[in-house]
Amino acid sequence: MVQGRCSAVAATVLLCLLSLHFESARSATFTVGDSGGWTFDTVGWTKGKRFRAGDTLVFNYNPSVHNVVAVNRAGYSACKAPKGANVFSSGKDQIKLRKGQNFFICSYVGHCQSGMKIAVIAS
Template identity: 65%
Template sequence: MGLGRGSAVVLLISLCFLVLHSQMAHAATYTVGGSGGWTFNTVGWPNGKRFRAGDTLVFKYSSGAHNVVAVNKVGYGSCKTPRGARVYQSGNDQIKLVKGQNYFICNYVGHCESGMKIAINAA
């Protein structure tokens, strides 16, 4: 018994939906720093975790006391904010990871140098 055109289209649409849904289901949400949130000495927080492109990082912190800056490798290593870097200040920032290296720092004076930075490689 063969499928008619209408049945084949419905089957194809159903398969596409299933594939897209399964990819979205794999995205995870992580609170940076765990219950302590985004604070000093979070540099080691990513250790032992597996991140994927599309996962969301939630940075929870006291707005006005800290911030989150998405930086490049040089900014991460030097604890300096490159020109044009995106600065988040809400205290509850949600940032999706891109494939490859993702770097974040707090650019308040002395905070990055005190370990308030993370580097994440997302597969």
């Protein structure tokens, strides 16, 4: 009886670990702007790419002249970071996508207006 319970617990633990492994194996990592990095005119970078919730976007840039700000649709359209927006400034930011719409801009003056913004829809 005790041996049966141990086997059931071990099987449950194994199934949980396999589930976590396969979930992480399905997620992908994308470097925004590809080899050019996060810079001007990346607004069209998402074309032809499929994104899923849990995928990671890597933003590579010079942190002394750029940043990445997670914004809502209004902030994306207006190129303005709302109060309380998440601002990233490491120059090597990794951001996991959430299901639905994800919007990012550079909040330095004029950068978003020059195409330094992306809208990503994750299924």
